[in-house]
Amino acid sequence: MKRLDRNQIAARVARDIPEGAYVNLGIGLPTLVASHLPKDREVIIHSENGILGLGPKPAPGEEDEDLIDAGKAPATILTGGSYFHHADSFGMIRGGHIDICVLGAFQVSAAGDIANWHTGEADAIPAVGGAMDLAAGAKQVFVTMEHLTKQGESKIVERCSYPLTGLRCVTRIYTDLAVIDVKPDGLHLVEIVAEGLSYDELQRLNGVALKYRAAA
Amino acid sequence: MINKIFAAPAAALADVPDGATVMIGGFGNAGMPAELIDCLIAQGAKDLTVVNNNAGNADSGLAALIGAGRVRKILCSFPRQADSWHFDRLYRAGKLELELVPQGTLAERIRAAGAGVGAFFTPTAFGTRLAEGKETRHINGRDYVLEYPIHADYALLKADRADRWGNLTYRKTARNFAPIMAAAAKCTVVQVRETVELGQIDPEQVVTPGIFVNRVIKFH
Numbered sequence: 555m556k557r558l559d560r561n562q563i564a565a566r567v568a569r570d571i572p573e574g575a576y577v578n579l580g581i582g583l584p585t586l587v588a589s590h591l592p593k594d595r596e597v598i599i600h601s602e603n604g605i606l607g608l609g610p611k612p613a614p615g616e617e618d619e620d621l622i623d624a625g626k627a628p629a630t631i632l633t634g635g636s637y638f639h640h641a642d643s644f645g646m647i648r649g650g651h652i653d654i655c656v657l658g659a660f661q662v663s664a665a666g667d668i669a670n671w672h673t674g675e676a677d678a679i680p681a682v683g684g685a686m687d688l689a690a691g692a693k694q695v696f697v698t699m700e701h702l703t704k705q706g707e708s709k710i711v712e713r714c715s716y717p718l719t720g721l722r723c724v725t726r727i728y729t730d731l732a733v734i735d736v737k738p739d740g741l742h743l744v745e746i747v748a749e750g751l752s753y754d755e756l757q758r759l760n761g762v763a764l765k766y767r768a769a770a
Numbered sequence: 771m772i773n774k775i776f777a778a779p780a781a782a783l784a785d786v787p788d789g790a791t792v793m794i795g796g797f798g799n800a801g802m803p804a805e806l807i808d809c810l811i812a813q814g815a816k817d818l819t820v821v822n823n824n825a826g827n828a829d830s831g832l833a834a835l836i837g838a839g840r841v842r843k844i845l846c847s848f849p850r851q852a853d854s855w856h857f858d859r860l861y862r863a864g865k866l867e868l869e870l871v872p873q874g875t876l877a878e879r880i881r882a883a884g885a886g887v888g889a890f891f892t893p894t895a896f897g898t899r900l901a902e903g904k905e906t907r908h909i910n911g912r913d914y915v916l917e918y919p920i921h922a923d924y925a926l927l928k929a930d931r932a933d934r935w936g937n938l939t940y941r942k943t944a945r946n947f948a949p950i951m952a953a954a955a956k957c958t959v960v961q962v963r964e965t966v967e968l969g970q971i972d973p974e975q976v977v978t979p980g981i982f983v984n985r986v987i988k989f990h
Contacts, residue, residue: 602873603797604943619800620944626798626827629943637942639949639977640797640823641881644874648894672899679861680870681850682900687874690893721897 556749557730563698565590566747567656567728570696571597575653576646578602578688581625583698584656600652602684604643607635624684647684648691655692657685659699659724661714664762666724666736668697669716682719689720701729701759708761710734710741732756740765774936775965775986779809782959782985786810786924789842791819793880793920793951794832795927798824801944803928803961804831805989810926811835817842821880821920823873823947825849825857833857841866845920847873872900875917877950883919884953884982892917925955929978932962933969936983937976945977952982959985 558566564586571577571591578600579585589610591597599608601623608623609630617628631637646652659670668689671682689695699709710727726744727734731751733744743764746756757764776782783806786792792810796802811834820841825848826833835841837856849857849868860866871879872894882890891914895901905916927948929938938960940948952958965988 601943603800604946618942620942622798622800622943626800631942637940637945639945640873640877640947641950644877648874648878648892677862679850679858680868681848682870682872683848684873686872686895686898686900690896691874718898 555751578655580657582658607632647687652692654694655688656696659697660716663714666722668719669714670719672717685719689723694725695723696726698728701731711761773934779987783813786815789817790923793821793922793925795948797946801946802831803926806926806961816840819843821845828853843867845869879920880954881950883921889918922955925951925958927960929962931964932986936980938978949978952978957984
């Protein structure tokens with residue numbers, strides 16, 4: 555079996571982001587999605603610190619300390635972009651104006667619950683940022699993650715054991731093994747992306763029963 | 771004649787008492803009023819409650835205020851960072867209280883204070899640990915959590931340009947929390963890159979109208 559690497563997962567997500575979408579990309583793997591969007595497709599990236607039309611990283615020497623992304627890294631803005639304050643920015647999120655957000659996760663449940671902000675360890679310093687707002691507010695919540703933990707346990711579970719970020723909000727999961735939709739009646743397999751992985755083997759690895767959907 | 775521009779930074783912060791609630795603008799270092807914070811450290815106020823998105827980066831600005839032991843409690847969304855060592859040390863030692871607030875809820879609680887809203891229902895955090903013990907309501911098929919405004923005694927902010935009436939413009943993402951914090955504090959103190967004559971800021975371009983601003987200081 556040949557699993558997708560991080561860039562390949564990001565590229566698979568990028569395929570599903572349509573022209574004209576307003577998209578928020580979380581920190582880490584989700585950020586990679588931007589560089590895989592086709593150049594001829596206009597997608598407007600929202601950065602929750604106050605940008606619509608986030609551009610690529612600046613060239614060395616072109617950084618501006620007043621222009622950063624949500625990960626606090628130097629950023630650029632596209633022609634046609636805009637700046638706004640934090641309450642407006644999260645009004646865009648909570649008010650359902652963001653078409654798609656892409657988040658990383660520790661776990662996703664069969665009902666679409668997501669856990670991605672806290673490991674649950676008692677001595678961990680908690681930090682949540684905008685994750686709960688994005689989970690509650692975006693029209694579609696895409697999750698990218700490795701399918702299995704280092705111990706080989708499925709991160710797709712019946713019930714999340716980590717503290718929740720949002721309830722029944724995830725719409726699609728992209729892993730190094732498969733693309734899976736979260737529907738009211740359960741998990742629907744969209745596509746197996748790992749080379750040489752059979753449906754039966756994926757079903758065995760996945761923590762929750764999948765409904766097989768034949769290719770359209 | 772109205773003139774909100776202070777010549778001496780120390781005078782603009784002289785009356786901050788111990789125990790004050792102070793909003794500090796900035797997201798990371800973008801929009802962080804580092805020079806004003808240095809003035810506040812020199813002024814000596816302690817037992818402060820601070821509102822900011824983060825809990826300081828490295829050793830300057832908010833991190834320096836925390837490192838100096840002046841902060842009793844912090845309300846923020848994302849304290850833990852690779853370089854938040856002053857916060858980490860005092861939090862783990864039990865010397866710094868943390869109220870963790872989702873970022874959008876933090877922004878809206880600040881906005882609500884400035885807009886005179888008594889409380890609001892938000893879907894954010896429903897069913898999570900951060901909503902435990904809070905009042906909830908089912909409205910039109912969705913579940914919401916009741917959240918209250920955050921008022922402040924002072925807001926310390928950074929803007930780009932100001933005139934003597936306190937009208938402000940910002941630069942890029944340095945705007946972040948400043949416009950809503952300016953409205954939420956009883957006394958808003960702003961450091962700017964440049965002060966200009968009345969009329970030099972086009973009324974169409976004013977981002978924070980001077981009604982929300984009390985004191986302006988120019989730092990080079």
